[in-house]
Amino acid sequence: MVLGTDTGVGKTRVGCAFLHGLRQRGLHALGMKPVATGVEDDGENSDVRALKLASSSGIKGMDLPVPTQWMNPYSFEPAVAPHLAARRVGVTISFACLRQAFHQLQGCTDAVVVEGAGGVLVPLSEEGDMVDLALALDIPVVLVVGLRLGCLNHALLSAEALQSRSVPWVGWVANRLEPDLAEEEGQLETLRVRLPLPFLGVYPHAATPESGASVLDWETLLAVGENRK
Numbered sequence: 001m002v003l004g005t006d007t008g009v010g011k012t013r014v015g016c017a018f019l020h021g022l023r024q025r026g027l028h029a030l031g032m033k034p035v036a037t038g039v040e041d042d043g044e045n046s047d048v049r050a051l052k053l054a055s056s057s058g059i060k061g062m063d064l065p066v067p068t069q070w071m072n073p074y075s076f077e078p079a080v081a082p083h084l085a086a087r088r089v090g091v092t093i094s095f096a097c098l099r100q101a102f103h104q105l106q107g108c109t110d111a112v113v114v115e116g117a118g119g120v121l122v123p124l125s126e127e128g129d130m131v132d133l134a135l136a137l138d139i140p141v142v143l144v145v146g147l148r149l150g151c152l153n154h155a156l157l158s159a160e161a162l163q164s165r166s167v168p169w170v171g172w173v174a175n176r177l178e179p180d181l182a183e184e185e186g187q188l189e190t191l192r193v194r195l196p197l198p199f200l201g202v203y204p205h206a207a208t209p210e211s212g213a214s215v216l217d218w219e220t221l222l223a224v225g226e227n228r229k
């Protein structure tokens, strides 16, 4: 599960890079956006579209499309926090429904890459927040840190939140959001020292998800999958 230090930090980019990297290694891989908020003019959410494009086509071994309802069980028009978007239309986001969709996806692929929404403690419903969802799906988390002013605090707070809730970690990815960020190397060095989890790589500025996949630590990533079999 790809969680971020905030909204707009690169979860979708890095999530798509994971999907490409898995597929480049011969695996069938599908993206999932459990809850999307904000739709484009064509009525589709841009994260869902990007994840679909980066995913394998169809159900593994069959000439059948993957139902959008599995890849994106909840989609709300306004670009506001998930539980507020749901409340506006009288919907309650159900963890049972999200778990069911996730298990459907798991059953028709080798790997599911789930993208969160916003930061790690974004509320979803009375049942819990994004971290609770990772726990409910029983999947390990990758934290995407969007490198910008303020990211040290966001990253360290996110790490504390994940640790205090005993979420299984894979590691963290730094995302070069800006081409010329002041003290970028200093920020990276600080995070490598202070974040208590494996560092999986720096996603370059303006890299496509295909090329971005090549900078990630696939040995660590694939070992996680092997250990969970």
Ligand SMILES: Nc1ncnc2c1ncn2[C@@H]1O[C@H](COP(=O)(O)OP(=O)(O)O)[C@@H](O)[C@H]1O
Pocket: 004, 006, 007, 008, 009, 010, 011, 012, 013, 014, 047, 175, 176, 177, 178, 203, 204, 205, 206, 207
């Ligand atoms: N490495 C990068 N280089 C250039 N632009 C980026 C990079 N990562 C993200 N962006 C841009 O920043 C914005 C937010 O990225 P996105 O992956 O959608 O974040 P999130 O999913 O966390 O909201 C998008 O417009 C995206 O194209």
Ligand SMILES: [Mg+2]
Pocket: 011, 012, 047, 115
């Ligand atoms: Mg996104």
